[in-house]
Amino acid sequence: MSAVGIRVERLSKRFEHRVKGQVYAVRDVSLKVEPGEFLTLLGPSGCGKTTTLRMIAAFERPDAGRVFIGEEDVTHLMANQRSIGFVFQNYALFPHLSVFENVAYGLRVQKRAEREIARAVAEVLDLVGLTGYERQLPHQLSGGEQQRVALARAIVIRPRVLLFDEPLSNLDARLRVHMRGELRGLQKRLGITALYVTHDQEEAMAISDRIAVMNEGVIVQEGTAEDLYHRPASEFVAQFIGRTNLLAGRVLSVAPGGIELEVAGQRLQMAGSDPGVRSGEAVRLVIRPEAIELRPTTSGDGLVGTIEGRTFLGEKVEYQVRAGTHLLQVASHDPAQKGAFAVGQRVTVRLPTDGVHLLSPG
Numbered sequence: 001m002s003a004v005g006i007r008v009e010r011l012s013k014r015f016e017h018r019v020k021g022q023v024y025a026v027r028d029v030s031l032k033v034e035p036g037e038f039l040t041l042l043g044p045s046g047c048g049k050t051t052t053l054r055m056i057a058a059f060e061r062p063d064a065g066r067v068f069i070g071e072e073d074v075t076h077l078m079a080n081q082r083s084i085g086f087v088f089q090n091y092a093l094f095p096h097l098s099v100f101e102n103v104a105y106g107l108r109v110q111k112r113a114e115r116e117i118a119r120a121v122a123e124v125l126d127l128v129g130l131t132g133y134e135r136q137l138p139h140q141l142s143g144g145e146q147q148r149v150a151l152a153r154a155i156v157i158r159p160r161v162l163l164f165d166e167p168l169s170n171l172d173a174r175l176r177v178h179m180r181g182e183l184r185g186l187q188k189r190l191g192i193t194a195l196y197v198t199h200d201q202e203e204a205m206a207i208s209d210r211i212a213v214m215n216e217g218v219i220v221q222e223g224t225a226e227d228l229y230h231r232p233a234s235e236f237v238a239q240f241i242g243r244t245n246l247l248a249g250r251v252l253s254v255a256p257g258g259i260e261l262e263v264a265g266q267r268l269q270m271a272g273s274d275p276g277v278r279s280g281e282a283v284r285l286v287i288r289p290e291a292i293e294l295r296p297t298t299s300g301d302g303l304v305g306t307i308e309g310r311t312f313l314g315e316k317v318e319y320q321v322r323a324g325t326h327l328l329q330v331a332s333h334d335p336a337q338k339g340a341f342a343v344g345q346r347v348t349v350r351l352p353t354d355g356v357h358l359l360s361p362g
Protein backbone atom coordinates (compact mmCIF):
# COMPACT_ATOMS: atom_id res chain seq x y z
CA MET A 1 0.00 0.00 0.00
CA SER A 2 1.46 3.36 -0.95
CA ALA A 3 1.38 6.10 1.63
CA VAL A 4 -1.16 8.90 1.53
CA GLY A 5 -0.73 12.40 2.90
CA ILE A 6 -2.79 14.51 5.27
CA ARG A 7 -4.09 17.93 4.31
CA VAL A 8 -5.81 20.33 6.63
CA GLU A 9 -7.43 23.50 5.31
CA ARG A 10 -8.25 26.44 7.52
CA LEU A 11 -9.30 24.42 10.52
CA SER A 12 -10.76 26.38 13.44
CA LYS A 13 -12.19 25.48 16.81
CA ARG A 14 -13.55 27.73 19.55
CA PHE A 15 -14.34 26.69 23.09
CA GLU A 16 -16.44 28.32 25.75
CA HIS A 17 -14.20 29.81 28.44
CA ARG A 18 -15.82 30.67 31.78
CA VAL A 19 -14.10 34.04 32.05
CA LYS A 20 -13.08 34.99 28.53
CA GLY A 21 -16.18 33.73 26.71
CA GLN A 22 -15.60 32.11 23.32
CA VAL A 23 -11.89 31.61 22.66
CA TYR A 24 -10.09 30.06 19.73
CA ALA A 25 -8.17 26.91 20.59
CA VAL A 26 -7.23 26.55 16.91
CA ARG A 27 -7.50 29.33 14.37
CA ASP A 28 -7.29 28.92 10.61
CA VAL A 29 -4.73 26.15 10.70
CA SER A 30 -3.63 24.85 7.31
CA LEU A 31 -1.16 22.04 7.14
CA LYS A 32 0.15 19.45 4.73
CA VAL A 33 1.88 16.20 5.62
CA GLU A 34 3.40 14.57 2.55
CA PRO A 35 2.93 10.83 1.95
CA GLY A 36 5.38 8.93 4.18
CA GLU A 37 6.47 12.09 5.95
CA PHE A 38 6.86 12.51 9.71
CA LEU A 39 5.59 15.95 10.67
CA THR A 40 5.53 17.25 14.23
CA LEU A 41 3.31 19.94 15.71
CA LEU A 42 5.45 21.60 18.34
CA GLY A 43 4.33 24.29 20.75
CA PRO A 44 3.80 25.26 24.37
CA SER A 45 1.05 23.89 26.57
CA GLY A 46 -2.39 25.09 25.56
CA CYS A 47 -1.42 26.23 22.04
CA GLY A 48 -3.95 23.94 20.36
CA LYS A 49 -1.92 20.86 19.36
CA THR A 50 -4.24 18.23 20.81
CA THR A 51 -7.32 20.02 19.51
CA THR A 52 -5.85 20.04 15.98
CA LEU A 53 -5.02 16.33 16.17
CA ARG A 54 -8.44 15.46 17.60
CA MET A 55 -10.19 17.28 14.77
CA ILE A 56 -8.14 15.35 12.21
CA ALA A 57 -9.14 12.10 13.97
CA ALA A 58 -12.81 13.19 14.24
CA PHE A 59 -12.78 13.10 18.05
CA GLU A 60 -13.61 16.79 17.91
CA ARG A 61 -15.84 18.65 15.47
CA PRO A 62 -14.27 21.69 13.80
CA ASP A 63 -16.19 24.98 13.64
CA ALA A 64 -14.69 25.55 10.21
CA GLY A 65 -12.22 23.98 7.85
CA ARG A 66 -11.66 20.72 6.05
CA VAL A 67 -9.58 17.57 6.50
CA PHE A 68 -8.28 15.42 3.67
CA ILE A 69 -6.65 12.00 3.91
CA GLY A 70 -4.97 11.50 0.58
CA GLU A 71 -7.36 13.02 -1.95
CA GLU A 72 -10.44 12.14 0.08
CA ASP A 73 -12.33 14.84 1.95
CA VAL A 74 -13.03 13.12 5.29
CA THR A 75 -14.39 16.20 7.10
CA HIS A 76 -17.82 14.65 7.48
CA LEU A 77 -16.71 11.10 8.22
CA MET A 78 -16.78 9.59 11.70
CA ALA A 79 -13.60 8.53 13.49
CA ASN A 80 -13.91 4.84 12.61
CA GLN A 81 -14.43 5.67 8.92
CA ARG A 82 -11.26 7.72 8.55
CA SER A 83 -8.74 4.86 8.78
CA ILE A 84 -6.51 6.69 11.23
CA GLY A 85 -4.35 5.13 13.93
CA PHE A 86 -4.19 7.22 17.09
CA VAL A 87 -1.67 6.84 19.91
CA PHE A 88 -2.51 8.70 23.11
CA GLN A 89 -0.28 10.11 25.82
CA ASN A 90 -1.83 7.94 28.53
CA TYR A 91 -1.89 4.82 26.28
CA ALA A 92 -5.64 4.34 26.95
CA LEU A 93 -5.29 0.56 27.11
CA PHE A 94 -8.21 -1.51 28.38
CA PRO A 95 -7.00 -2.52 31.86
CA HIS A 96 -8.97 -5.77 32.06
CA LEU A 97 -7.95 -7.03 28.61
CA SER A 98 -4.75 -8.93 27.82
CA VAL A 99 -2.12 -7.54 25.49
CA PHE A 100 -3.49 -9.78 22.75
CA GLU A 101 -7.07 -8.57 23.23
CA ASN A 102 -6.01 -4.93 23.48
CA VAL A 103 -4.27 -5.18 20.14
CA ALA A 104 -7.06 -7.30 18.62
CA TYR A 105 -9.74 -4.82 19.63
CA GLY A 106 -9.95 -2.83 16.38
CA LEU A 107 -10.04 -6.03 14.31
CA ARG A 108 -12.86 -7.48 16.42
CA VAL A 109 -14.85 -4.27 15.88
CA GLN A 110 -14.33 -4.85 12.15
CA LYS A 111 -15.58 -8.44 12.67
CA ARG A 112 -12.52 -10.08 11.16
CA ALA A 113 -12.12 -13.85 11.20
CA GLU A 114 -10.40 -15.36 14.25
CA ARG A 115 -7.50 -16.80 12.27
CA GLU A 116 -6.87 -13.52 10.53
CA ILE A 117 -6.91 -11.69 13.90
CA ALA A 118 -4.40 -14.13 15.39
CA ARG A 119 -2.06 -13.67 12.45
CA ALA A 120 -2.32 -9.86 12.36
CA VAL A 121 -1.81 -9.50 16.13
CA ALA A 122 1.21 -11.83 16.08
CA GLU A 123 2.69 -9.81 13.25
CA VAL A 124 2.41 -6.40 14.93
CA LEU A 125 3.51 -7.72 18.34
CA ASP A 126 6.62 -8.97 16.59
CA LEU A 127 7.08 -5.55 14.97
CA VAL A 128 7.03 -3.75 18.33
CA GLY A 129 9.10 -6.43 20.08
CA LEU A 130 6.38 -7.86 22.33
CA THR A 131 6.15 -11.45 21.13
CA GLY A 132 5.53 -13.60 24.22
CA TYR A 133 3.59 -10.86 26.05
CA GLU A 134 0.18 -11.85 24.61
CA ARG A 135 -1.38 -12.93 27.92
CA GLN A 136 -0.02 -10.17 30.14
CA LEU A 137 -2.39 -7.53 31.47
CA PRO A 138 -1.51 -3.83 31.09
CA HIS A 139 -0.67 -3.39 34.80
CA GLN A 140 1.92 -6.15 34.45
CA LEU A 141 3.82 -4.11 31.85
CA SER A 142 6.33 -1.29 32.15
CA GLY A 143 5.41 2.14 30.77
CA GLY A 144 7.52 1.53 27.68
CA GLU A 145 5.85 -1.84 27.06
CA GLN A 146 2.40 -0.32 27.49
CA GLN A 147 3.30 2.33 24.93
CA ARG A 148 4.35 -0.42 22.51
CA VAL A 149 0.98 -2.12 22.98
CA ALA A 150 -0.74 1.19 22.23
CA LEU A 151 1.36 1.51 19.09
CA ALA A 152 0.61 -2.09 18.06
CA ARG A 153 -3.09 -1.44 18.58
CA ALA A 154 -2.91 1.65 16.39
CA ILE A 155 -1.11 -0.04 13.49
CA VAL A 156 -2.86 -3.43 13.49
CA ILE A 157 -5.86 -2.00 11.64
CA ARG A 158 -3.47 -0.89 8.88
CA PRO A 159 -4.47 2.74 9.09
CA ARG A 160 -3.74 5.09 6.24
CA VAL A 161 -2.07 7.57 8.60
CA LEU A 162 -0.82 7.61 12.20
CA LEU A 163 -1.45 10.38 14.72
CA PHE A 164 0.49 10.64 17.98
CA ASP A 165 -0.37 12.89 20.91
CA GLU A 166 2.68 13.19 23.21
CA PRO A 167 3.06 9.40 23.21
CA LEU A 168 6.35 9.37 25.12
CA SER A 169 5.78 11.97 27.81
CA ASN A 170 4.97 9.45 30.56
CA LEU A 171 8.28 7.64 30.12
CA ASP A 172 11.54 8.40 31.89
CA ALA A 173 14.18 10.37 29.99
CA ARG A 174 16.31 7.41 28.82
CA LEU A 175 13.38 5.34 27.65
CA ARG A 176 11.90 8.37 25.89
CA VAL A 177 15.06 8.77 23.83
CA HIS A 178 15.17 5.04 23.07
CA MET A 179 11.49 4.82 22.14
CA ARG A 180 11.57 7.83 19.87
CA GLY A 181 14.30 6.13 17.84
CA GLU A 182 12.20 2.96 17.63
CA LEU A 183 9.08 4.86 16.70
CA ARG A 184 10.85 6.69 13.96
CA GLY A 185 12.40 3.47 12.63
CA LEU A 186 9.05 1.71 12.61
CA GLN A 187 7.30 4.61 10.87
CA LYS A 188 9.92 4.58 8.11
CA ARG A 189 9.79 0.79 7.75
CA LEU A 190 6.01 0.87 7.46
CA GLY A 191 6.28 3.88 5.15
CA ILE A 192 3.28 5.39 6.87
CA THR A 193 2.48 9.11 7.09
CA ALA A 194 2.74 10.39 10.66
CA LEU A 195 1.58 13.52 12.45
CA TYR A 196 3.08 13.82 15.91
CA VAL A 197 2.43 16.25 18.73
CA THR A 198 4.89 17.28 21.42
CA HIS A 199 5.90 20.30 23.49
CA ASP A 200 9.47 18.95 23.71
CA GLN A 201 11.63 20.71 21.14
CA GLU A 202 14.49 18.23 21.37
CA GLU A 203 12.13 15.33 20.76
CA ALA A 204 10.62 17.18 17.80
CA MET A 205 14.05 17.84 16.30
CA ALA A 206 15.14 14.23 16.78
CA ILE A 207 12.09 12.49 15.36
CA SER A 208 10.70 14.67 12.56
CA ASP A 209 11.23 15.24 8.88
CA ARG A 210 9.60 18.61 9.37
CA ILE A 211 8.24 20.63 12.29
CA ALA A 212 5.30 23.03 12.42
CA VAL A 213 5.60 25.39 15.39
CA MET A 214 2.28 26.40 16.95
CA ASN A 215 1.52 29.26 19.29
CA GLU A 216 -1.85 30.46 20.53
CA GLY A 217 -3.87 28.41 18.07
CA VAL A 218 -1.92 29.24 14.92
CA ILE A 219 1.05 27.76 13.07
CA VAL A 220 3.80 30.36 13.25
CA GLN A 221 6.53 28.61 11.23
CA GLU A 222 7.15 25.37 9.38
CA GLY A 223 10.44 23.84 8.35
CA THR A 224 13.13 21.31 9.05
CA ALA A 225 14.84 21.41 12.44
CA GLU A 226 17.79 23.17 10.76
CA ASP A 227 15.54 25.83 9.19
CA LEU A 228 13.89 26.62 12.49
CA TYR A 229 17.13 26.62 14.44
CA HIS A 230 19.20 28.71 12.06
CA ARG A 231 16.48 30.84 10.48
CA PRO A 232 13.70 31.41 13.01
CA ALA A 233 11.07 33.80 11.65
CA SER A 234 10.25 35.32 15.02
CA GLU A 235 11.49 35.81 18.54
CA PHE A 236 9.02 33.18 19.71
CA VAL A 237 10.51 30.49 17.45
CA ALA A 238 14.07 31.57 18.24
CA GLN A 239 13.38 31.17 21.96
CA PHE A 240 11.35 28.00 21.65
CA ILE A 241 13.80 26.02 19.48
CA GLY A 242 17.04 25.59 21.41
CA ARG A 243 18.81 28.10 23.60
CA THR A 244 19.49 31.50 22.17
CA ASN A 245 20.82 35.00 22.67
CA LEU A 246 18.65 37.83 21.40
CA LEU A 247 20.56 41.07 21.13
CA ALA A 248 19.36 44.48 20.00
CA GLY A 249 21.46 45.98 17.23
CA ARG A 250 21.46 48.55 14.47
CA VAL A 251 22.37 48.25 10.81
CA LEU A 252 25.25 50.60 9.97
CA SER A 253 25.59 49.74 6.30
CA VAL A 254 24.42 47.22 3.77
CA ALA A 255 26.77 46.29 0.94
CA PRO A 256 26.64 43.41 -1.55
CA GLY A 257 29.41 41.60 0.32
CA GLY A 258 28.12 42.00 3.85
CA ILE A 259 26.27 43.94 6.50
CA GLU A 260 27.87 46.06 9.15
CA LEU A 261 26.07 46.10 12.48
CA GLU A 262 26.44 47.76 15.78
CA VAL A 263 25.66 45.52 18.71
CA ALA A 264 26.54 45.90 22.39
CA GLY A 265 28.74 48.87 21.51
CA GLN A 266 30.71 46.78 19.01
CA ARG A 267 30.96 46.90 15.26
CA LEU A 268 30.21 43.54 13.74
CA GLN A 269 30.84 42.71 10.10
CA MET A 270 28.45 40.04 8.91
CA ALA A 271 29.23 37.95 5.84
CA GLY A 272 26.57 37.55 3.16
CA SER A 273 23.68 39.82 2.45
CA ASP A 274 20.26 39.88 4.01
CA PRO A 275 17.76 41.35 1.58
CA GLY A 276 15.35 42.32 4.33
CA VAL A 277 17.30 45.04 6.13
CA ARG A 278 18.18 48.67 5.41
CA SER A 279 20.92 50.89 6.65
CA GLY A 280 19.97 52.65 9.89
CA GLU A 281 17.35 50.06 10.81
CA ALA A 282 17.04 48.59 14.28
CA VAL A 283 17.27 44.79 14.28
CA ARG A 284 17.47 41.93 16.69
CA LEU A 285 20.23 39.38 16.37
CA VAL A 286 19.71 35.72 17.07
CA ILE A 287 23.03 34.26 18.15
CA ARG A 288 23.19 30.66 19.29
CA PRO A 289 25.30 29.88 22.39
CA GLU A 290 27.74 27.65 20.50
CA ALA A 291 28.51 30.41 17.97
CA ILE A 292 30.04 32.71 20.60
CA GLU A 293 33.68 32.28 21.44
CA LEU A 294 35.36 33.08 24.75
CA ARG A 295 39.03 33.94 25.08
CA PRO A 296 41.29 34.88 27.95
CA THR A 297 40.91 38.61 28.40
CA THR A 298 44.29 39.71 27.07
CA SER A 299 43.79 38.25 23.63
CA GLY A 300 42.65 41.13 21.44
CA ASP A 301 39.39 42.80 20.53
CA GLY A 302 35.83 41.84 21.37
CA LEU A 303 33.53 42.52 24.29
CA VAL A 304 34.86 42.35 27.79
CA GLY A 305 32.84 40.00 29.93
CA THR A 306 32.79 38.23 33.25
CA ILE A 307 31.82 34.61 33.78
CA GLU A 308 28.78 34.59 36.05
CA GLY A 309 27.79 30.95 35.77
CA ARG A 310 29.29 27.71 34.60
CA THR A 311 27.57 24.36 34.12
CA PHE A 312 29.57 21.29 33.17
CA LEU A 313 27.41 18.97 31.04
CA GLY A 314 29.95 16.41 29.87
CA GLU A 315 30.15 17.02 26.14
CA LYS A 316 29.86 20.76 26.63
CA VAL A 317 30.22 23.51 29.19
CA GLU A 318 27.54 26.20 29.42
CA TYR A 319 28.49 29.67 30.61
CA GLN A 320 26.50 32.73 31.54
CA VAL A 321 28.66 35.70 30.68
CA ARG A 322 27.93 39.27 31.75
CA ALA A 323 29.02 41.79 29.11
CA GLY A 324 27.79 45.29 29.91
CA THR A 325 24.01 45.12 30.16
CA HIS A 326 23.88 41.75 28.39
CA LEU A 327 23.82 38.34 30.00
CA LEU A 328 24.98 35.97 27.27
CA GLN A 329 24.52 32.21 27.02
CA VAL A 330 27.69 30.61 25.69
CA ALA A 331 28.30 26.92 25.05
CA SER A 332 31.76 25.47 24.65
CA HIS A 333 32.04 22.01 23.12
CA ASP A 334 35.74 21.84 23.66
CA PRO A 335 35.95 21.56 27.44
CA ALA A 336 39.50 20.25 27.45
CA GLN A 337 40.73 23.52 25.97
CA LYS A 338 38.22 26.13 26.91
CA GLY A 339 36.57 24.64 29.95
CA ALA A 340 39.16 26.34 32.04
CA PHE A 341 37.10 29.51 32.54
CA ALA A 342 36.03 29.90 36.14
CA VAL A 343 33.18 31.86 37.69
CA GLY A 344 34.35 35.43 38.25
CA GLN A 345 36.99 35.27 35.52
CA ARG A 346 37.28 38.12 33.00
CA VAL A 347 37.09 37.02 29.38
CA THR A 348 36.90 38.42 25.88
CA VAL A 349 33.64 37.60 24.12
CA ARG A 350 33.91 37.19 20.35
CA LEU A 351 30.60 37.43 18.54
CA PRO A 352 30.54 35.41 15.32
CA THR A 353 30.47 37.00 11.85
CA ASP A 354 28.44 34.15 10.45
CA GLY A 355 25.82 32.09 12.21
CA VAL A 356 24.03 35.32 13.12
CA HIS A 357 20.41 35.59 12.09
CA LEU A 358 18.58 38.91 11.92
CA LEU A 359 15.01 39.59 12.98
CA SER A 360 13.32 42.86 12.19
CA PRO A 361 11.97 44.58 15.31
CA GLY A 362 8.47 43.28 15.95
Ligand SMILES: Nc1ncnc2c1ncn2[C@@H]1O[C@H](COP(=O)(O)OP(=O)(O)OP(=O)(O)O)[C@@H](O)[C@H]1O
Binds near residue numbers: 016052
Ligand atom coordinates in the same frame (compact mmCIF):
# COMPACT_ATOMS: atom_id res chain seq x y z
N1 LIG B 1 -13.18 20.68 25.78
C1 LIG B 1 -12.69 21.90 26.00
N2 LIG B 1 -13.45 22.87 26.52
C2 LIG B 1 -12.96 24.12 26.72
N3 LIG B 1 -11.71 24.49 26.41
C3 LIG B 1 -10.90 23.56 25.88
C4 LIG B 1 -11.33 22.23 25.64
N4 LIG B 1 -10.31 21.54 25.09
C5 LIG B 1 -9.28 22.40 24.99
N5 LIG B 1 -9.62 23.63 25.44
C6 LIG B 1 -8.76 24.82 25.46
O1 LIG B 1 -8.21 24.99 24.16
C7 LIG B 1 -6.85 25.37 24.23
C8 LIG B 1 -5.98 24.40 23.47
O2 LIG B 1 -5.99 23.15 24.14
P1 LIG B 1 -5.17 21.89 23.61
O3 LIG B 1 -5.52 20.75 24.48
O4 LIG B 1 -5.38 21.74 22.16
O5 LIG B 1 -3.66 22.36 23.90
P2 LIG B 1 -2.29 21.57 23.72
O6 LIG B 1 -1.45 22.37 22.78
O7 LIG B 1 -2.54 20.15 23.36
O8 LIG B 1 -1.63 21.67 25.17
P3 LIG B 1 -0.80 20.59 26.05
O9 LIG B 1 0.63 20.66 25.55
O10 LIG B 1 -0.90 21.11 27.44
O11 LIG B 1 -1.42 19.25 25.87
C9 LIG B 1 -6.52 25.50 25.71
O12 LIG B 1 -6.61 26.84 26.07
C10 LIG B 1 -7.57 24.66 26.38
O13 LIG B 1 -7.87 25.17 27.66
Ligand SMILES: [Mg+2]
Binds near residue numbers: 049050051
Ligand atom coordinates in the same frame (compact mmCIF):
# COMPACT_ATOMS: atom_id res chain seq x y z
MG1 LIG C 1 -2.23 18.32 24.35
